[in-house]
Amino acid sequence: MKQAILFADIVASTQLYEKLGDVVAADCINQCIQKMTDTVGSYNGVVNNTIGDEVMCCFKSADDAVQAAVSLHERFSREPIDDYNITISLRIGIQYGDTIERDDDLFGDAVNVASRMTNIAIANQIITTEDTVQQLSSEWANKTRLFDRIEVKGKHERIIIHEVMWEERNITMIRNSTASMAVNQSLHLIYQGISKTVQHNTQAFVLGRSPANDLVVDAQLVSRVHAYCVYRRGKFILIDQSTNGSFVKTGEGREIYIRREEVPLVGRGIIGLGESTVADHGQIIQYICV
Secondary structure, X not given: OEEEEEEEXXXXXXXXXXXXXXXXXXXXXXXXXXXXXXXXXOOOOEEEEEEOOEEEEEEOOHHHHHHHHHHHHHHHHXXXXXXXXXXXXXXXEEEEEEOEEEOOEEEOHHHHHHHHHHHHOOOOEEEEEHHHHOOOOHHHXXXXXXXXXXXXXXXXXXXXEEEEOOXXXXXXXXXXXXXXXXXXXXXXXXXXXXXXXXXXXXXXXXXXXXXXOOEEOOOOOOOOOOEEEXXXXXXXXXXXXXXXXXXXXXXXXXEEEEOOOEXXXXXXXXXXXXXXXXXXXXXXXXXXXX
């Protein structure tokens, strides 16, 4: 049976026990789980299992799961735990796919992948997969962005994962007169004599320090998985996913700084990963859209 699986995990619960003591911390965790159960039920979801400070839920649709995840984050960010005035954060992973019900519990590929997504997520984050995004309505799909490509045990190929951007401040996109931009078919990247071409049908082109990336930029301020180039609505987009951010200098000479944001690549220009393009650090990437 196909359904959406959601794991919600309380962040830093161990530290909660150390700080408050076993009795108070256990009461806080129980109140959190009750809030999670109530919220999940409001979106046609069911809590199938509770494992310590984590709940596993199922939903008939991916939309319901994502709406519940957003509501959980919103509720926990504004409501401290009763009696203790402590704010708790969650990390959430979602996967839509095949499940098997046995002995009142759920198993299967969707459960395993959703659990892995939760392990990747950090506090106040929702991580899901390309499979789930494809099941979302356009309203929710448009609120996701490419996050990474990872290997998952039992999968032959790396899977594409996305982040659901639920906070308004995190979905900023820098626009550069996109209404009049021509449709591009390929993006050329040139770095230290190496030339790479990204075609319009490429799912994601990864830049960063890791040797597994499509373009390796081995520099101190560059993250292992620093940024992605994707094709969307006739243009190439640079999506930063780094610690230090990315700098894009357009053909008009204006430098744009993004961190955990995205910017369209227009015409030709240069990209600096982790450092401004103004600095002469030898790590500049030239780009040409054609």
